[in-house]
Amino acid sequence: MPKSKQQRQLFYIIPYGIWLVLFVIAPLILLLFQSLTTQNGHFTLQNYATYFASGTYLLMTFNSVWYAFLITIITLVISYPMAYLLNRLKQKHFWLLLVILPTWINLLLKTYAFIGLLSKTGTVNNFIGLMGIAPQQLLFSNWSFLLVAAYIEIPFMILPIFNSLAEINPRLAQASRDLGANQWQTLRRVILPLSMPGIKAGIQAVFIPSLSLFMITRLIGGNRVITLGTAIEEHFLVTQNWRLGSTIGVILIVAMVITMVLTRERARKSSRNRG
């Protein structure tokens, strides 16, 4: 028996392992190497010193984490009821496809559409103008940035939550009601814990990429919010200072690993409860 398991594992690890070595570990080594050397190839911690000594970068790091957190919360709050309600529809997979469909339109184009919608003479202002409200400054504000970022991330949150909700046996909810729980209690004590793996997958799929958002920070936020993604972009392209860019990249990866470890810990506990 263990032998067959070994064979199985070998079969899985070959394609995945090749990918890991070539496209993850090799670039990671390159990144570490660049962040730890000077132009002449000597070992240095200077780049890290620059990063941690600079108030600008620390503030930026704080900004990135804070906004990624906000984006994740907003998407979760919108997506969970959505996924829950979608699950109760007949033909739910059809409706789910309709949620995915908008993600296939180019991101830059959608952002331009938002500019057209939210600008001072845009559709939204024309619409509220009909109700007698004067045109508002909607763009270049934190909330418009959050709105567009959440818009982009919502499908990535709905999909995993939907999947784990679909898995839940409807009889469990029924049983809970039979035992006298009201709707709210059923949701909180039965449905929510059972859909936890989906919520976690969704948070990871949204929070991690949100840390390095850069394009909409400029287009919609008018560079009022500056994230680490922007700084890396700049160091790799404009200043061509790949060493400092790599340093920030390494710091992002460390931040991601910390988030992973924190969420993993809880995942184990909850699975023990269930098992």
Add this chain to the structure above:
Amino acid sequence: MKKLVMGMIGICTIVLILFGTQHYLASKTGTNVSSNKVLNLYNWGDYIDPELLKKFTKETGYKVSYETFDSNEAMYTKIKQGGTSYDLTVPSDYMIQKMKREHLLLPLDHSKLTGLKNYDTRFLNQSFDHNNQYSLPYFWGTLGIIYNDQYINAKDIQHWDDLWSPKFKNQIMLIDSARDALAIALITQDKSVNTKSRADLAAAQAKLTALMPNVKAIIADEIKMYMAQNEAAIAVTYSGEASEALSHNKHLHYVVPSEGSNLWFDNVVMPKTAKHQAAAYAFLNFMSDPKNAAQNAEYIGYATPNKKAKVLLPKAIRQDKQFYPNDQTVKHLQVYDDLGQLWTEKYNDAFLEFKMSQK
């Protein structure tokens, strides 16, 4: 499981159909790069009239394979790293200097160029490429101010210093570029836009920070769109952006402050990766032909450095002082030099700190 297998078969079928279509299209348009009669052109997106590419193929027999980039720096990284075989590309001034210094360009053989005499001498022999050893001008332009006459009086905004006026609180859109933003502050303080003095740069950063209350947003290519939609009253941006915005909103105007500004160039160069030099020269000569250059200038809407082509343009365009400023103004314009690694970083750090100083 059955559905999974069905799905996979379905996708594979679509993929096969797409492969077929791709092959068919490639054979029809003849973009097979393996053939010898080809020109690999690496340019900004939509930066040439597609009709001209067709005409070029018809006249010379060279098929054009057109690839695009979105910034000088991205283009530079690709050419430097190798693995590509572009015959011609279109960097801006400072980038030409940088690429030249790093031996990424091939010198142009002037005996093979037939259209050199068509160019305006004011735009030849620039500091970034003496005697045009490596490049031929493609388009040129300036850095300036767009304003909307619905909100702003023309006389209130003729000079860079006017931007600091308390009247314009939260009304200005600024271009997201370290060089350009700092250039404005440097010019108002009578300093060179290529300064390598710490004191000058610090003073410029301080001056720029004082502009912050007036700054509504710091953005890039989207400025033209925002200005056309009346989102802001004033914007600082390039003439190319401006001409695009002006063509969509009649309330917009463009000023190049007479005390000085940046003069920029997009020039055609031959990177060291070039494999089809004959095709490249054919294209350079084709584009310096006055008729073709004029057609391209009308399509793109930028200012042409080709003086014989300029004559062929409609009167309304060639006499437009906004985009073809008079000699007096042109004399005060400064071209960016490549600052080198250290100073590029210093300029960028200053600009980043400025951006972070927003409330």
Add this chain to the structure above:
Amino acid sequence: MVKKIKWANGYLWLVFILLYLPIFFLIVYSFNAGDVMQGWEGFSFKHYTELFADTRIIEIVVSTLLIALLSSLIASIIGTAGALYIYNLKYALAKNIFLSLNNILLVSPDVIIGASFLILFTVMGFALGFTSVLLSHIAFSIPIVVLMVLPRLQEMNQSLVAAAKDLGANNWQMLSRVILPVISPGILAGFFMAFTYSLDDFAVTFFVTGNGFTTLSVEIYSRARQGVSLEINALSAMMFMVSLLLVLAYYIISTRSGKNKKRGTRLVLPASEGL
């Protein structure tokens, strides 16, 4: 109860409207007689005629779809193998290490991925073009597939696997009869997300492409300096309508087959219907 359903439907409608508002905005303006997404100047098909005359852009669309479909298909296979491998690992520490490595590409900004892949390909002497773009897209899509498949595995009923083992199922039978059917919604979610990532990617493709090969995103982003023309809107509108028709076709087929299906089969393998 009736009131509750109304609320639920209202919420669904609201989110769908939000999701589709920018898309409709883009589509409406693709019929604008003017040249920008602002100021309606009358109805016209001129951007569509422009589009059909432009063989270059049609060629680009075909390449884009090819890359997106192939890369997400291959990424789904490798990613599923990876998820199975990680799931079968005994030690929590090993799981954590693999998961962190897996997520590195998710957290890295596109410029870093693009630049390091470019270095990787040139160091290996790999010709830039279709293959390098395909490999890169597979590479950055794998982690999202793993992220979508893993929660399904964690939710999988262990007794099902044990029962199959007791009945003497070999590796392949276990995989194809027991495991894959249960995790297929996760695989499909991963496939769709990979597809989205691939369609939207600009920076990575930009760096690793060459020899005249371009995708739609690269084309759109590099047009930003001159202004993205409404021809691109027309193109997106067409692509959107085609995908919508496909989804509707799916809806019709599945409602028909749904009528013939017996409900009983569902209870055994609730996930086997997939999307």
